[in-house]
Amino acid sequence: MGEALHGIGVSSGVAAGPVYRVAAPPRLPERVAVPADRVDVEIERGAMALAAVVADLNRRAGAADRPAVVEILRAQAMMADDPVLRDSVTELIRAGADAAHAIDRAFAAHREAFAAAGGYLAERVADLDDLRDRAVAFYLGQPMPGIPAPGRPFVLAARDLAPADTAVLDPTTVLALVTEEGGPTAHTAIVARTLGIPAVVRCPGVLRVAEGTTVAVDGGAGTLWVDPSQADLDALMARDAERQERLSRSAGPGRTADGHPVALLANIGSASDLSGPAGDAAEGVGLFRTELLYLDRATPPAVDEEVATYSAVFAAAAGRRIVVRTLDAGADKPVPYLNHDVEPNPALGVRGIRLGWRQPDLLQAQLAAISTAASRTAAEVWVMAPMIATAAEAARFRDYCREAGLVKAGVMVEIPAAALRAESILSEVDFISIGTNDLSQYTFAADRQCGALADLLDPWQPALLELVAACAEAGKAAGKPVGVCGEAAADPALAVVLVGLGITSLSMAPRAIPAVREAVAAHALPDSQRLAAAVRGAADAIEARALARRHGAFHDPAR
């Protein structure tokens, strides 16, 4: 098979197609003196560049179907279509600038005002930069930065993908994602798994592959083949079809090879996430995120609306266990009516349950609504709080739950302090669930949004697994369940390690369940325990993976 590039597979599956890159933002060229008789032409070119950006955004808004995306794109179009902006570009060109520099400077004036205003406006600075880059790219005759639109299904290659890029990704045209940077918990991986398309991250060389070249991507093995022969492609696809077929037949509760149960649960945000065969595969819901009900609105939801929403989700859970996480707002998920102060460091600020302590009426109203909905359903409803740091907080949350009539109360472990004191936390509550994404961020002091720190955020980091082990041991001593509901649970090989550490349930995007079920079932508990012990002793994440490979955790029966 042609040249092979290797990275970390973060979303399994095989896909092949022409590769196209997310175009890099243009560099401003050297200043050009515009001759007096060309000034009007230059003004026209500047206006055309802005108009092209507006037309492109409106075209994309017309093609998008999610209302939130349409609204974002239309608002951006209005910013690029601004008469004041157009006038200042014209004036700057009359004063001697070429259109590229005039556009840059016209945006810079607004950029400064936005940045100075702070809060919501400061966050829109990236939008202004994007609009400027698009206009300058058009003027220079370069492709518009952002997701390409080659007009046929393609494999998307990028240095890394930002949330803004992925908000408009269309899974019917994007066959696979391959990034040169990023990491297993970065945004790219999460989006790919949600969309159910193969993805490989940290794949050096992918940006050197010429655009339009056919590539094949194996998102499980983490391999990309450049220009494979038809025969190789056919063989690869046949092997993947076989794997898909085998996984689609896999069913039933999670079990190790020697019959120890490991609950395989779904992470969901709404009832629709549980629909279809993917949702049916779950033994229950390990994480129901309730943020959707609170975001994008001016006032808190009414009690009736809250009860109705929860009832619909509980009905979809159809008698299975469902773990509801109370509102996890703040940091990257601001809610206007929650009176967020401007925080220099929102991930370390008043977020999650800390907002609940500040506005207990809102937390109590939510728990009451969950309790009302729970009383009308056959589903087994558990409740947990995000961002718990101490046993005292866990006890306080449990008291709120009991007051509301909720029987099973637990907490998320995302803060290292909570993991280290898992035993005292478990003496207060009925269960814990480890959010590995935030636990990584706080353990390694590495911002989840920061692509350059992806190495530290790798869920195979032994220090992270050490904290998971501490929680699992505390759970075993207390005889209480300890689950994992972060991205780590969706990695089949790592799932085997987690089981070996003593984790009792794994919660993930529903599509990831069959592959995890297969991996867990391929190992007897003592094997998993030996593997877990070896991985805990590894020097770093790379060695941890290598050890797991040697132990056969990456074993794929189809190969």
Next chain:
Amino acid sequence: MPSRTVTVGSASGLHARPAALFVAAAGAQPVPVTIRTGDKKPVPARSMLSVLSLGAKFGTEVTIEAEGDGADAALDELATLLARDLDEDSEPAASGG
């Protein structure tokens, strides 16, 4: 010059959705309209970037001004719009879309 001073009624302030609705309405008027907060420099109401830069929040007092034929009618329409909670109003449209 005819003017109106109103309190912004949108819960999220003159941002995002409310700003877009206001700017579109201002652009549709037969006369140019300006908007300002306090004694600051008035900016064109049909400029999305300028209106956003005001940073007007829920409860901020803003003054709109216009001159010429139809100025009063234009100001009345825009003042009514500013005073409404445009986040609330647009919700049914968003969920129906």
